Amino acid sequence: MPQFARTLHLSIVVLLLLPLTLLVVTADSAAAFDRVTGETFASRSEVIAKHGMAATSQPLATQAALDILRAGGNAVDAAIAANAVLAVVEPTGCGLGGDLFAIVWDAETSKVYGLNASGRSPQGLTLETLKAELEEQGRDSIPPRGALPVSVPGAVDGWFELHQRFGHLPMDQVLAPAIRHAREGFPLTELISYYWQLSVPILGEYKNFKETFAPSGEGPAKGEVFSNPHIARTLETLATEGRDAYYKGDIARAIAEAVKEEGGFLTYEDLAEHRSEWVEPVSTTYRGHTVWQLPPNTQGVATLQILNLLEPYDLADLGYGSAEYLHLFLEAKKLAFEDRARWYADPDFSELPIEGLISKEYAEERRALINPERASRRLEAGNPALEEGDTIYLATADKDRNMVSLIQSNYRGMGSGVTPKGLGFILQNRGELFTLEEGHPNVYAPGKRPFHTIIPGFATKDGRPHMAFGVMGGATQPQGQAQIMINMLDFGMNLQEAGDAPRFLHQGSSQPTGEQMTDGGRVILESGISYDTARGLMSKGHRVGYARGPYGGYQAVMWDPEQDVLYGASESRKDGQAAGY
Numbered sequence: 001m002p003q004f005a006r007t008l009h010l011s012i013v014v015l016l017l018l019p020l021t022l023l024v025v026t027a028d029s030a031a032a033f034d035r036v037t038g039e040t041f042a043s044r045s046e047v048i049a050k051h052g053m054a055a056t057s058q059p060l061a062t063q064a065a066l067d068i069l070r071a072g073g074n075a076v077d078a079a080i081a082a083n084a085v086l087a088v089v090e091p092t093g094c095g096l097g098g099d100l101f102a103i104v105w106d107a108e109t110s111k112v113y114g115l116n117a118s119g120r121s122p123q124g125l126t127l128e129t130l131k132a133e134l135e136e137q138g139r140d141s142i143p144p145r146g147a148l149p150v151s152v153p154g155a156v157d158g159w160f161e162l163h164q165r166f167g168h169l170p171m172d173q174v175l176a177p178a179i180r181h182a183r184e185g186f187p188l189t190e191l192i193s194y195y196w197q198l199s200v201p202i203l204g205e206y207k208n209f210k211e212t213f214a215p216s217g218e219g220p221a222k223g224e225v226f227s228n229p230h231i232a233r234t235l236e237t238l239a240t241e242g243r244d245a246y247y248k249g250d251i252a253r254a255i256a257e258a259v260k261e262e263g264g265f266l267t268y269e270d271l272a273e274h275r276s277e278w279v280e281p282v283s284t285t286y287r288g289h290t291v292w293q294l295p296p297n298t299q300g301v302a303t304l305q306i307l308n309l310l311e312p313y314d315l316a317d318l319g320y321g322s323a324e325y326l327h328l329f330l331e332a333k334k335l336a337f338e339d340r341a342r343w344y345a346d347p348d349f350s351e352l353p354i355e356g357l358i359s360k361e362y363a364e365e366r367r368a369l370i371n372p373e374r375a376s377r378r379l380e381a382g383n384p385a386l387e388e389g390d391t392i393y394l395a396t397a398d399k400d401r402n403m404v405s406l407i408q409s410n411y412r413g414m415g416s417g418v419t420p421k422g423l424g425f426i427l428q429n430r431g432e433l434f435t436l437e438e439g440h441p442n443v444y445a446p447g448k449r450p451f452h453t454i455i456p457g458f459a460t461k462d463g464r465p466h467m468a469f470g471v472m473g474g475a476t477q478p479q480g481q482a483q484i485m486i487n488m489l490d491f492g493m494n495l496q497e498a499g500d501a502p503r504f505l506h507q508g509s510s511q512p513t514g515e516q517m518t519d520g521g522r523v524i525l526e527s528g529i530s531y532d533t534a535r536g537l538m539s540k541g542h543r544v545g546y547a548r549g550p551y552g553g554y555q556a557v558m559w560d561p562e563q564d565v566l567y568g569a570s571e572s573r574k575d576g577q578a579a580g581y
Helices: 003-017 059-070 075-089 127-136 155-166 171-184 190-203 209-213 229-241 250-261 268-272 301-310 323-343 360-367 476-489 495-500 531-539
Strands: 047-049 053-056 099-106 111-117 277-279 282-286 289-293 391-397 403-409 457-461 464-471 504-507 522-525 544-546 554-560 565-570 577-580
Touching: 047 053, 047 577, 053 059, 053 075, 053 554, 053 565, 059 075, 059 171, 059 391, 059 577, 075 099, 075 155, 075 171, 075 229, 075 391, 075 403, 099 155, 099 457, 099 464, 111 155, 155 171, 155 403, 171 229, 190 209, 229 250, 250 268, 282 301, 289 301, 289 476, 301 323, 301 360, 301 476, 323 476, 323 504, 323 531, 391 464, 391 554, 403 457, 403 464, 457 476, 464 476, 476 495, 476 504, 476 554, 495 554, 495 565, 522 531, 531 544, 554 577
Parallel strands: 522 544
Antiparallel strands: 047 565, 053 391, 053 577, 099 111, 099 403, 111 277, 282 289, 289 457, 391 403, 457 464, 464 554, 504 522, 554 565, 565 577
């Protein structure tokens, strides 16, 4: 009997000998019936490698990061290279017209460093003038598109700040993969194509947009090869002339002209005066790990507040996916987000009680407001004591165990629609997140950074780097990051499972505008959360529904010091990839 036939015969015999119960596929187990290991919801196993690791939301960006690492670059070089490629291949989530935040673990100094590369509002636009402009348009809030919400794009300066402090390879080598993809063209992945096509009808009215991103009149289809010679030239200019070409050269003039043509106020001088800021990350402890975030104007503090509020509960005993666990999490989120609405803003313009917000004592005080049996309908922000003191995410790590957690975005997908002629990118609309409420910390002011939703996450353990991680998606991000940590540290999931696990989100009316949640908000669940859990939440007074909601996209890189290997994960909600070598 041929070898193939003998093998097939043996396989059939083994299957026939299996107990019948092993062949019964239930609704809960069907997804993982063919898996040898892993949770039922896991999309794949973790990626494990020894020398370097990258996890991004698009495979070409991941491969670019690995190429840079193999060429002798470090984690910072790889992160910049990946971000630049994403600016080309995923303009639906980021770009040279957006902002950037990063946390870097530097192996030489054994320390975390934080970079706030977000831009400021126009110096020549006062609150009074802005309100008058809005009144003329018949609006009572800053619009999501057009020139009024445009603030200085900080991402490019962020690249050069990171590179100057920590980079190793020359910038022209770091930007080379992005330039190549822009010139040669790249095939559109499925999800990016979907969002690109949605954006064209919305942003197509703006000058230069279709010429740059939809020359055929429509967004590129899945698998279609798209090139962007405009952004290739812009990147080549940056590679040879440096950051000043963007903020003080012809690029800055083109940006200012585009904003002026659309009736905006951002000027060449605003760009020329821009600077990023190195900031001290803030942290709390959770289950033996130190979790790091950047301080406001980001919303990272909300992640720390949620973890502080939940730390005393035995979540592992309640069980992943149980109504009891979800209820506690949702109530903790509500409390954190009321503080988010009240306190998170540019610290250069307001004295913010950050140390108080993330203290264990404050968490204990606020925890008393959680009723384990009933959903809250209305909450107020706390008053801690003052003490002195759409989006892409990617993570990289190198052979020396430097690690980077980097997040970058235009906001609302492709951004404001304002497209400077010949540059190949769109300007961000982050200024929409200012409030017009006088006296509020996040009220609009000239030269001010708006409240920001994008947050890079990082965790250390025993004074060593543990994990760079992030979850994209507006208000999803603090909720998603907290769920990742809880999935791993309370429920024992691995790096990939923690991101693939079905998510749940609370959507309230609390925004960084001083509004308060008056109706309890609503809870949206991914389909993997059971109906029994949904019914349990409803019995506690939550408004619950299933939806294809904004559950975000997750990437992570983790170091195992015992084996000295790197783990990578990239979830299936995006087109991304984790890979190492």
